[in-house]
Amino acid sequence: MEALVIGAGMAGLAAARVLRASGRETVVVDKGRGVGGRMASRRIANAVFDHGAQFFTARDPGFHRSVESWLGAGAAREWCRGFGGAQDGHPRWRGTPSMTAVPKALAEGLDVRTERRVLSIVRGRGEDTWLARFDDGEPIRARSIIMTPPVPQSLAILAAGETEVDPSLHSRLSAIEYERCLAVMAVLDGPSGIPEPGVVRDPGGPIAWIADNAVKGVSPVPAVTIHAHDAFSRESWGGDREAAGRELIRSARRWIGSNVTDFQVHGWRYSKPVGVFEERFCIAGDRPTLILAGDAFAGPRVEGAALSGRAAAEALIGQ
Numbered sequence: 001m002e003a004l005v006i007g008a009g010m011a012g013l014a015a016a017r018v019l020r021a022s023g024r025e026t027v028v029v030d031k032g033r034g035v036g037g038r039m040a041s042r043r044i045a046n047a048v049f050d051h052g053a054q055f056f057t058a059r060d061p062g063f064h065r066s067v068e069s070w071l072g073a074g075a076a077r078e079w080c081r082g083f084g085g086a087q088d089g090h091p092r093w094r095g096t097p098s099m100t101a102v103p104k105a106l107a108e109g110l111d112v113r114t115e116r117r118v119l120s121i122v123r124g125r126g127e128d129t130w131l132a133r134f135d136d137g138e139p140i141r142a143r144s145i146i147m148t149p150p151v152p153q154s155l156a157i158l159a160a161g162e163t164e165v166d167p168s169l170h171s172r173l174s175a176i177e178y179e180r181c182l183a184v185m186a187v188l189d190g191p192s193g194i195p196e197p198g199v200v201r202d203p204g205g206p207i208a209w210i211a212d213n214a215v216k217g218v219s220p221v222p223a224v225t226i227h228a229h230d231a232f233s234r235e236s237w238g239g240d241r242e243a244a245g246r247e248l249i250r251s252a253r254r255w256i257g258s259n260v261t262d263f264q265v266h267g268w269r270y271s272k273p274v275g276v277f278e279e280r281f282c283i284a285g286d287r288p289t290l291i292l293a294g295d296a297f298a299g300p301r302v303e304g305a306a307l308s309g310r311a312a313a314e315a316l317i318g319q
């Protein structure tokens with residue numbers, strides 16, 4: 001294998017597409033059941049939820065071209081141009097039918113292997129390849145690796161293989177912190193009171209964001225996503241998730257309007273990086289090449305992840 005990409009979120013898929021376009025034999029592995037990472041959607045009975053990233057924007061012309069190709073392929077569409085009545089003219093896009101449509105479109109034609117959790121990576125014999133070891137199945141040998149999990153998870157994979165990183169680089173990487181986010185997905189028995197385009201931002205208390213997936217056009221039946229602030233998510237992290245979910249639903253009652261007939265809670269341990277690394281990727285090893293990428297390197301959003309993944313792949317090709 002010429003290149004192994006760890007993580008099939010936006011950064012990993014963007015990297016793999018650049019590598020494949022350059023003719024490099026590339027495999028993408030992800031521990032999850034599907035692709036997308038934090039660009040996630042879930043179904044509860046007939047209700048559909050975007051419960052990770054809610055929308056994406058494009059500032060970079062190259063990323064804008066990618067968005068246009070997803071629009072053309074029917075994997076994305078414009079949602080709105082501002083929230084809370086304020087139209088600022090900048091499109092917010094969403095996946096269609098839901099957020100995972102975008103990573104699924106990106107994964108088409110790539111060799112993506114899901115349900116493969118990398119435990120460690122070690123230098124192979126002769127030191128010209130990496131060997132990635134998994135929790136089950138055959139290891140993969142690759143001439144270079146791009147790692148795109150949240151940075152603490154990438155560092156844990158390196159530590160498990162006793163793969164050393166320059167100490168000053170290691171301390172800069174270790175300093176990257178992430179917000180947490182508890183996400184409630186609530187099915188309603190009738191419409192919510194959330195006005196077009198289906199969002200309430202920062203309504204106070206523990207809630208950062210409420211989105212009506214039906215008004216948004218993602219769900220055929222009333223279905224609300226509630227994102228808690230970092231502080232509430234941290235306080236409730238180790239406790240009873242169902243109780244935390246009920247508290248968030250109580251706090252959102254005014255906006256929810258109808259009765260909640262079912263709900264689930266998902267915890268995003270690494271929701272958004274707080275500080276961003278100074279460069280778009282980081283070379284943690286050469287001969288063989290090892291690069292870290294992801295939203296912590298180019299901005300805590302979908303666009304940042306894509307720009308980081310691409311830059312990492314271009315750097316690898318240029319080596």
Ligand SMILES: Cc1cc2nc3c(=O)[nH]c(=O)nc-3n(C[C@H](O)[C@H](O)[C@H](O)COP(=O)(O)OP(=O)(O)OC[C@H]3O[C@@H](n4cnc5c(N)ncnc54)[C@H](O)[C@@H]3O)c2cc1C
Pocket residue numbers: 006007008009010011012029030031032035036037038039051052053054055056057116117118119148149150153157181183227268270271272293294295296299300301302303304305
């Ligand atoms: C609640 C929430 C709301 C958000 N809202 C927005 C928004 O509205 N707009 C926006 O632009 N951004 C938003 N974001 C941020 C956005 O989702 C991320 O910036 C972006 O999706 C990150 O992509 P990534 O590829 O860097 O990381 P990820 O999507 O996290 O991908 C990393 C992948 O690595 C895999 N992985 C981890 N460890 C291993 C392992 N050991 N072996 C194999 N695979 C592994 C994971 O399964 C994952 O799929 C939000 C995020 C969250 C959580």
